[in-house]
Amino acid sequence: MKRIHKFILIFVLHISLTLLIPFLATKLAPADAGMAICMILFFAVYPLSSMALGVFSTTDIKALFWTPLFCAMTFPLCFSLAMRGMVWELYVYSLAYLFLGYASSVLVFVIKKIIVERRK
Numbered sequence: 001m002k003r004i005h006k007f008i009l010i011f012v013l014h015i016s017l018t019l020l021i022p023f024l025a026t027k028l029a030p031a032d033a034g035m036a037i038c039m040i041l042f043f044a045v046y047p048l049s050s051m052a053l054g055v056f057s058t059t060d061i062k063a064l065f066w067t068p069l070f071c072a073m074t075f076p077l078c079f080s081l082a083m084r085g086m087v088w089e090l091y092v093y094s095l096a097y098l099f100l101g102y103a104s105s106v107l108v109f110v111i112k113k114i115i116v117e118r119r120k
Contacts, residue, residue, distance in 0.1 A: 047096070
């Protein structure tokens with residue numbers, strides 16, 4: 001896959017997860033269901049997507065090292081746009097997602113190094 005396609009895929013997935021889904025959850029679902037959807041996003045979907053982007057960044061580490069940082073920095077902004085008001089507490093979640101993204105990236109990188117050394 002070309003780098004530009006990877007960049008576009010990362011951008012589209014991140015924007016749809018952090019802007020489109022919360023916007024639709026708050027507008028189309030009742031208040032209780034919207035809150036439940038947002039909690040599922042915070043505690044399940046966003047950590048898993050951060051870890052998936054960390055793993056995906058190891059496919060081309062020199063070009064994609066910035067993806068967990070980009071997603072962590074833009075998450076509070078996009079989610080606040082969906083909620084139509086700045087939520088400053090989201091930066092705490094953002095730091096956790098940043099840690100998860102880079103931790104999974106480093107873990108996969110080390111595992112790949114170990115596998116390559118064992119084959120020699």
